[in-house]
Amino acid sequence: GSLPDRERVRSLLAEAHERYNDDVSGEVADYIPALAGADPDLFGLSLAGVDGGVFSSGDAQVEFSIQSISKAFVFALIDQLLGHDTVRRNIGVNNTGLPFNSVMAIELNHGSPMNAMVNAGAIAATSFAPGGDVESRWEFILDGLSRFAGRELVIDDEVYRSESASNGRNRAIAGLLHSYGAFGADPDSTVDVYTRQCSVNVTAEDLAVMGATLADGGVNPLTGEKVVDASVCRDTLAALAAAGLYERSGDWLYEIGMPGKSGVSGGLVTISPGKGALGSYAPRLDPAGNSVRGQRAAHFLSGALGLNLFASH
Numbered sequence: 647g648s649l650p651d652r653e654r655v656r657s658l659l660a661e662a663h664e665r666y667n668d669d670v671s672g673e674v675a676d677y678i679p680a681l682a683g684a685d686p687d688l689f690g691l692s693l694a695g696v697d698g699g700v701f702s703s704g705d706a707q708v709e710f711s712i713q714s715i716s717k718a719f720v721f722a723l724i725d726q727l728l729g730h731d732t733v734r735r736n737i738g739v740n741n742t743g744l745p746f747n748s749v750m751a752i753e754l755n756h757g758s759p760m761n762a763m764v765n766a767g768a769i770a771a772t773s774f775a776p777g778g779d780v781e782s783r784w785e786f787i788l789d790g791l792s793r794f795a796g797r798e799l800v801i802d803d804e805v806y807r808s809e810s811a812s813n814g815r816n817r818a819i820a821g822l823l824h825s826y827g828a829f830g831a832d833p834d835s836t837v838d839v840y841t842r843q844c845s846v847n848v849t850a851e852d853l854a855v856m857g858a859t860l861a862d863g864g865v866n867p868l869t870g871e872k873v874v875d876a877s878v879c880r881d882t883l884a885a886l887a888a889a890g891l892y893e894r895s896g897d898w899l900y901e902i903g904m905p906g907k908s909g910v911s912g913g914l915v916t917i918s919p920g921k922g923a924l925g926s927y928a929p930r931l932d933p934a935g936n937s938v939r940g941q942r943a944a945h946f947l948s949g950a951l952g953l954n955l956f957a958s959h
């Protein structure tokens with residue numbers, strides 16, 4: 647099957663925006679000081695089809711830092727390099743059942759990062775970026791994220807500086823993982839690269855295109871570039887299904903029925919394999935750090951567009 651016709655998609659996106667625009671539930675993240683200043687009322691929705699059609703409503707062109715949504719795409723880049731089995735062994739694909747920044751999860755699992763969608767696994771994935779020095783590892787990641795988006799992405803310096811000054815917890819996670827030997831590079835430079843990747847600016851439209859690339863067997867539907875293999879997309883979507891919304895991933899699958907990935911700045915990407923992806927931006931978060939309006943819009947659109955993977959018809 648494919649997406650409904652263009653007019654139907656356009657009107658359902660507008661309806662989703664209208665339905666949830668006035669919803670003020672949730673709180674903007676403030677543990678990274680630069681995120682606290684976001685306009686909480688912003689709300690953008692975008693859908694990109696594997697045929698290259700992009701539809702948007704609301705604040706879909708507003709830039710914000712990608713944060714944890716980078717984890718999905720960096721995982722794909724690293725899986726492309728290391729392969730299916732090594733990634734499962736060295737990073738893992740299970741859910742921790744604990745918050746995204748849990749240190750306890752590492753200890754409970756004897757040093758396993760558990761999944762690249764939580765900080766421990768994401769920092770471990772970033773540690774395997776190729777290149778000797780920080781700059782070449784960073785270039786690999788920024789270039790890869792940009793190829794998923796189909797445009798040259800740039801870092802938000804204010805967010806990068808703010809997070810660098812407040813990321814003691816991530817440095818602790820990296821140090822702990824490194825002490826278990828579960829790491830590809832030195833912990834401090836790896837956290838620096840990870841902090842940069844989280845500070846890259848995107849829009850809801852970018853997220854839709856990035857997600858649609860995973861829906862399209864790794865081919866960017868705008869540029870036609872093959873970014874990763876189709877098998878890497880399968881691996882990535884499986885890891886997302888398990889932990890893309892952290893300890894709320896079961897609730898998310900139960901309601902939306904597709905792999906998704908959230909970030910604390912309020913972005914969310916939802917992928918419909920073979921069809922396309924939805925990107926959204928709405929900064930107010932639930933207690934697990936997932937955008938409230940993004941989840942509601944995804945729920946509505948999953949039903950209205952017939953995207954739930956568990957539905958037989």
Ligand code: GLN
Nearest residue numbers: 713714746844909910935
């Ligand atoms: N950069 C953030 C962190 O490491 C990302 C967290 C998130 O988006 N959930 O804490």
